[in-house]
Amino acid sequence: MSQEVRNLEPKALWNKFADLNAVPRPSKKEERVIAFMMDFGKKLGFETLNDTIGNVIIKKPASAGMENRKTIVMQSHLDMVHQKNNDTVFDFDTQGIEMYVDGDWVRAKGTTLGADNGLGVATIMAILESTTIKHPAIEALFTIDEETGMTGAMGLQGGMLEGEILLNLDTEEDDEIDIGCAGGIDVTATAEYDEEETPENAVAYTITVKGLNGGHSGMDIHKGLGNANKIMNRLLFDAFDAFGLQIASIRGGSLRNAIPRESVAQVVIANVYDDAFAFDMQDIINEIKSELKTTEPHLEVTIVKSENKPAKVMPPMAQYFLVRALYTAHNGVYRMSADFDDLVETSNNVAKVMVGEGKLSIQCLTRSSVETAKFDLANSLRSAFELMGCEVTYEGNYPGWTPNANSEILDVLSSIYEKQNGAKAAVVACHAGLECGILGTHYPEMDMISFGPTIKGAHSPDERASISSAQKYWKFVLEVLEHIPIKK
Incomplete structure (x- = not known):
């Protein structure tokens, strides 16, 4: 089933998603996916860190000509919600997700898909692996246990990151740019x-x-x-x-x-x-x-x-x-x-x-x-x-994440979205809990934004990810990377 997904465009994104979904990664049981991500970063030859709580940080230097841009933190969480239908026989501790294509949607067979936040993780992995994508210096932050306590974000120590801008890839409507969220x-x-x-x-x-x-x-x-x-x-x-x-x-x-x-x-x-x-x-x-x-x-x-x-x-x-x-x-x-x-x-x-x-x-x-x-x-x-x-x-x-309507990176994303789509993105705050609020307590000067591809039914076995939206989102991400502001 995953081969059908691997053939989807953009292949760089869907192949990394398939690789990730082959690794069991329930919340609070992320040992295997942490090891998987550490091995991924080290094989690429990049500085790869595992902090005391379990978060993984992979640092990639800027591509040629992008050295004068601000360093960015690209962030997603490694864990996924483990829900299944009552009649589905499945062990989240040992099995990879069984995916299939249904029209414009990628779904899982009787379980959650893990697109929340696996598509964000896969996006970052594809960018880290690429030798052709233009980008500034990247600090890839993969947090643990977002779904059942946000303990990864809470336990992240100040001083581990140098980035001035954080791109959180954990929202679920591709026509929205998120600048705030609820606490819980x-x-x-x-x-x-x-x-x-x-x-x-x-x-x-x-x-x-x-x-x-x-x-x-x-x-x-x-x-x-x-x-x-x-x-x-x-x-x-x-x-x-x-x-x-x-x-x-x-x-x-x-x-x-x-x-x-x-x-x-x-x-x-x-x-x-x-x-x-x-x-x-x-x-x-x-x-x-x-x-x-x-x-x-x-x-x-x-x-x-x-x-x-x-x-x-x-x-x-x-x-x-x-x-x-x-x-x-x-x-x-x-x-x-x-x-x-x-x-x-x-x-x-x-x-x-x-x-x-x-x-x-x-x-x-x-x-x-x-x-x-x-x-x-x-x-x-x-x-x-x-x-x-x-x-x-x-x-x-x-804590929640207090909106910053004067965000510099918000202006960048809003302009690119309108140019690509001929309409303005909705600038919103959401009722979900995003890690931005917590990360902002560790890095209060960091300019933060959140966006992502369209995902429906998250946290349920009806979870599904839009293929056409992933293509739209991937194009958006690549242009955002090219237009990160210059260092002051």
Whole structure:
């Protein structure tokens, strides 16, 4: 399958992407891709560094005639989100991504594609390897663990880079130039409870929510997509109130930065309610499907009687607080920006809910381009979870990237884009978390910009990269490199 991708134009870009996608690279398990990148830089004969946290830096001198231009940092992250369809057999720890061409799109077989941020990495690799592309001195920065904490960017030490301009290649619309992004914080609620014996007259059921689109919890949060954890909780809430349903376990969602697509709950009800339960639940399911028919046409909710009755369940009072706290926890857009049209300012993703064996965990990712608003929403979530007796922790806090409308490199990119395409690029800030905000704390004088080819469905198995957009983007990158400002 990858050979079909290797034949696409520009071949330099797609071949490097295929090479990269052959290397397993889940977040927090980047050892193999770090070694791959170190070997790549050393074979080219360039200065190649691996810092203490795992980031890789490869330095390439300017091409002939470009020595008087400002040194640039070209930056992308090595890790990728590992999501797959429920029926896909795939091991992200050992397997390379299986790609195929579908019209104008490159896709993966039942998994995330890794175009986020693999196409950025591949772009830099192709430029490093080329002997014909004109460019100033380049410091290629490949960070680790962007998707689950941005620890690579956070751990980068000041003084390792000399570049005056940073080109971040991690946005996903080819007609946009990004000059700002949201910050984020992980909100985690945990608690323990004493399980009780399952009643003798209980009937066991498995409730499954699946078929949702999922997506990026920043870039897609405004689309009104279904959240499997919130849908599941709605079902459990109603069944608990109406029929005294008791929860044995819940397994919902997987990653903080992915809108949850699936949730499975093991539950019991008293057998006297058996028929009424099935009838009433179908009414609620139909209501939910009707509400989400436009955004989630493939939503499936099944309630199947199970022969294996769980030995223990959550006690009613603990469950009472759980379903109410989850109902209270805000999910989705919290506030739109007053300064940028159509920009989400603050949001939350109720990303992962795990309940069973006397323990529960609720994981959220709260984002905002306004630092105080980020903590305001986080404190709202904290309050709901603490009222049910949870311990709530904040981790992975990272800053947003404040827009600089007077950026010199912005003027360069805007001019080139308009010349090449006959229309102006949209200059935007995004609701995703980019590493620019963090890198700016280490290098506050660095002029930063972010752009990239069109990628759809990031953080989900529907992730796909546009072939025509990659061609447009590659042409844009090459001209940008030729027009980096002269040193002052």
